[in-house]
Amino acid sequence: MRLRPDAQDIFAGVMFIAFAAFMLHLTFESLPIGTARRMGSGYMPMLTFGILGALGVAILLGGLFSGPQPIGRFAWRDMGLILLALTVYGLTVERLGFVVSLVLCIGIASLAEKVWKPLRVLGLIAFMLVLCWVLFIWYLDIRIPVFPWSR
Amino acid sequence: MLEHLIYGFTVAATFQNLSACFVGALLGTAIGVLPGIGPVATISLLLPLTFGMPPTTAIIMLAGIYYGAQYGGSTTSILMNLPGEVSSVITTLDGYQMAKNGQAGPALAVAAIGSFFAGCTATVLVAALGPLLTAVALSFGPADYFSLMLLGLIVSAVLSEGNVVKSIAMMVAGVGLGLVGTDVQTGQQRFTFNIPELSDGIGFAPMAMGMFGIAEIIRNLEMPEVREALKTKISRLWLTKEEWRRVAAPILRGTTLGSVVGILPGGGAALSSMGAYTLERRISRNKHLFGKGAIEGVAAPESANNAAAQTSFIPLLTLGIPANAVMALMVGALIIQGIQPGPRMIEAQPDLFWGLIASMWIGNLMLVIINLPMIGMWVRLLKVPYDLLYPAILIFCAIGVYSLQNNSFDVYVTVVFGFLGYLFSKIGCPPAPMLIGFVLGPMMEEHLRRAMLLARGNPMVFIERPISATLLALAVIAVAAMTLPSIRRGKDQALAGG
Numbered sequence: 001m002r003l004r005p006d007a008q009d010i011f012a013g014v015m016f017i018a019f020a021a022f023m024l025h026l027t028f029e030s031l032p033i034g035t036a037r038r039m040g041s042g043y044m045p046m047l048t049f050g051i052l053g054a055l056g057v058a059i060l061l062g063g064l065f066s067g068p069q070p071i072g073r074f075a076w077r078d079m080g081l082i083l084l085a086l087t088v089y090g091l092t093v094e095r096l097g098f099v100v101s102l103v104l105c106i107g108i109a110s111l112a113e114k115v116w117k118p119l120r121v122l123g124l125i126a127f128m129l130v131l132c133w134v135l136f137i138w139y140l141d142i143r144i145p146v147f148p149w150s151r
Numbered sequence: 152m153l154e155h156l157i158y159g160f161t162v163a164a165t166f167q168n169l170s171a172c173f174v175g176a177l178l179g180t181a182i183g184v185l186p187g188i189g190p191v192a193t194i195s196l197l198l199p200l201t202f203g204m205p206p207t208t209a210i211i212m213l214a215g216i217y218y219g220a221q222y223g224g225s226t227t228s229i230l231m232n233l234p235g236e237v238s239s240v241i242t243t244l245d246g247y248q249m250a251k252n253g254q255a256g257p258a259l260a261v262a263a264i265g266s267f268f269a270g271c272t273a274t275v276l277v278a279a280l281g282p283l284l285t286a287v288a289l290s291f292g293p294a295d296y297f298s299l300m301l302l303g304l305i306v307s308a309v310l311s312e313g314n315v316v317k318s319i320a321m322m323v324a325g326v327g328l329g330l331v332g333t334d335v336q337t338g339q340q341r342f343t344f345n346i347p348e349l350s351d352g353i354g355f356a357p358m359a360m361g362m363f364g365i366a367e368i369i370r371n372l373e374m375p376e377v378r379e380a381l382k383t384k385i386s387r388l389w390l391t392k393e394e395w396r397r398v399a400a401p402i403l404r405g406t407t408l409g410s411v412v413g414i415l416p417g418g419g420a421a422l423s424s425m426g427a428y429t430l431e432r433r434i435s436r437n438k439h440l441f442g443k444g445a446i447e448g449v450a451a452p453e454s455a456n457n458a459a460a461q462t463s464f465i466p467l468l469t470l471g472i473p474a475n476a477v478m479a480l481m482v483g484a485l486i487i488q489g490i491q492p493g494p495r496m497i498e499a500q501p502d503l504f505w506g507l508i509a510s511m512w513i514g515n516l517m518l519v520i521i522n523l524p525m526i527g528m529w530v531r532l533l534k535v536p537y538d539l540l541y542p543a544i545l546i547f548c549a550i551g552v553y554s555l556q557n558n559s560f561d562v563y564v565t566v567v568f569g570f571l572g573y574l575f576s577k578i579g580c581p582p583a584p585m586l587i588g589f590v591l592g593p594m595m596e597e598h599l600r601r602a603m604l605l606a607r608g609n610p611m612v613f614i615e616r617p618i619s620a621t622l623l624a625l626a627v628i629a630v631a632a633m634t635l636p637s638i639r640r641g642k643d644q645a646l647a648g649g
Contacts, residue, residue, distance in 0.1 A: 008577070008578045008579045009314070009317070009578075009579075011578045012317055012320070012578045012579065012580055015578070016320050016324065019324065019327075020327075023327060023342065026342060031339065031341060032337075032339075035608055036603050036608035036609075036610065037603060037604060037607050037608030038604065038608075039336075039599075039600050039603065040337065041334035041336070041337045041339040041341055042341075043600075044330060044596040044599065044600075045327070045330050045341065045342075048323060048326050048327045048330065048592075049327055051323050052320060052323045052324055052327060055316060055319060055320040055323060056320060058316055059314075059316050059317060059320060062316065069579070071577050071578060072577055074573075074577065075369060075372065075373035078369055078372040078373055079369045079570070079573055082365060082368055082369055082372070082541075082545065082569070083365075083566050083569055083570060085542075085545060085549075086365065086545065086548070086549055086562060086565060086566045086569065087562070087563065087566050089546075089549040089553070089562060090549070090553070090559040090560075090562030090563055090566070091559065093549075093553055093559060093562075094559060098550075101549075102546055102550075105542075105545065105546050105549055106542040106543075106545070106546055109541065109542040109545050109546075110538075110542050112372055112541075113538045114538075120538070120539070121542075124539055124542060124543070128542070128543055128546055132546065132547075132550060136550050136554065140200065140203065140554070142550075142554040142557075143554075143557050144550075144553070144554065144557070
């Protein structure tokens with residue numbers, strides 16, 4: 001067999017091996033394994049991550065010959081903005097309330113648009129404020145501070 | 152069976168449950184019709200709405216959302232050539248061609264009629280098979296159960312798209328993630344890093360929403376927006392006599408095939424609609440029309456995927472084993488409601504079991520009512536541009552996830568799984584097996600422990616018990632079969648719609 005590395009498989013293999021190794025390390029460090037008859041809390045983790053590690057090795061080795069499938073380009077900007085918008089929501093919802101966090105979340109997420117149109121974004125924010133207020137606060141009555149001062 | 156069904160209808164026909172079914176089907180259609188959102192994403196998005204409800208109402212609503220989302224996906228496929236998920240890829244082949252030929256009306260009508268017929272038939276099957284399988288399952292010991300779950304996991308990994316080893320690895324990784332939290336038997340904290348929120352384990356809903364909802368948004372954003380809005384008007388939302396004659400047999404065949412495939416682990420909508428389409432194309436008298444707008448090519452797969460959507464509830468309701476990602480979501484929802492799905496459910500929660508079955512039938516009727524007369528509204532929803540859509544989905548996810556436990560931690564978990572879901576898509580690792588493994592992991596551990604305790608630590612028990620041995624043998628055969636190149640090629644072709 002000729003060496004034809006496949007970036008996708010190699011990356012996946014390494015990822016599974018690293019995850020399994022890390023979790024196995026934690027398992028042996030902190031959890032009692034027990035015996036097959038009386039399993040400790042570490043027995044199932046040992047089995048699971050042991051198997052995962054073996055599968056990772058199989059994927060990695062197979063990936064040396066199954067190529068080539070390049071890993072596509074990462075849309076770092078889009079991904080970063082979406083994940084940032086969510087994180088900001090999580091950080092602000094309790095402190096600043098529903099209204100501010102919604103505006104921030106949609107505002108940040110909208111930056112991922114190809115052409116950023118401020119009026120469109122404002123309109124969307126206004127619409128979503130009303131919709132989410134009616135649905136979540138008024139109808140579902142979730143416990144969430146609405147304004148920065150309402151807690 | 153009849154008295155049970157009547158009992159089911161009395162449960163399903165209460166005002167609360169009827170409206171849950173209706174609202175579920177309506178919301179499911181509304182969100183499923185939005186381009187680029189498949190049933191899994193729709194259900195995880197709407198999951199938080201059901202938490203305040205009693206279990207029966209919640210599961211009826213989720214089931215309604217599921218059919219609605221699936222049906223909504225067909226509408227998008229027919230009118231815009233934009234399949235929301237794999238199972239509706241097939242519908243685009245002939246459905247979109249019909250729409251281009253000015254036959255959008257009949258295409259939508261046959262999809263609705265086929266789905267309705269298939270749904271009704273499959274519901275009867277669920278009602279008949281459910282109690283039977285439950286009786287079988289109750290005779291299972293812990294070892295048999297463990298082997299059954301293993302078989303279910305392996306078959307669903309084997310049947311999913313792409314590399315089998317990667318699917319199995321994703322599933323095992325999912326089982327591993329399911330171990331995070333407090334060990335039920337010993338009370339010990341596992342992999343919690345002293346984070347109090349992790350002692351209850353990783354949240355199921357944040358994980359699903361991240362991997363299927365958020366990752367999907369990022370993937371859609373990176374693709375250039377190609378939309379062919381439909382110009383033709385939709386006329387005549389019904390079939391002519393000639394068309395009825397042409398679709399009757401395909402609907403029957405699609406229903407039969409879909410019902411069988413749906414029961415299999417890993418089966419479900421995608422595989423059944425592809426199977427039905429391939430079968431029809433091979434035996435139809437109008438072979439030459441396939442791919443150019445053959446009404447049979449819409450009728451068969453649409454019937455099949457709806458039949459499969461119903462019958463995939465069978466393993467869930469009787470064995471507690473989710474056959475696919477949607478059913479994994481249902482298990483998650485039930486567990487959040489404090490119900491452990493499994494063979495005891497039918498006796499312990501008869502209202503849930505029979506009520507759900509009756510509501511499946513009602514839900515299918517509602518789908519026809521919702522979809523055909525209101526098609527104009529759905530068409531307008533189809534045209535919502537994505538730059539207005541994705542921030543809305545994102546904020547829904549954010550508020551929904553936060554409201555699960557009124558805790559920002561779940562939002563951060565969603566962020567992490569959003570990133571992972573996107574990464575997985577880049578390296579060809581399917582996320583569905585991970586979700587199934589995550590749901591089944593804790594149950595597998597429990598059965599493994601009990602089996603080994605009973606067998607005094609002798610692992611031979613899995614081979615000595617005939618039921619368990621048979622199930623394990625099937626699992627081995629499934630893996631072996633998929634490593635044979637000829638079969639693998641066949642599967643890849645089927646999943647590629649070839």
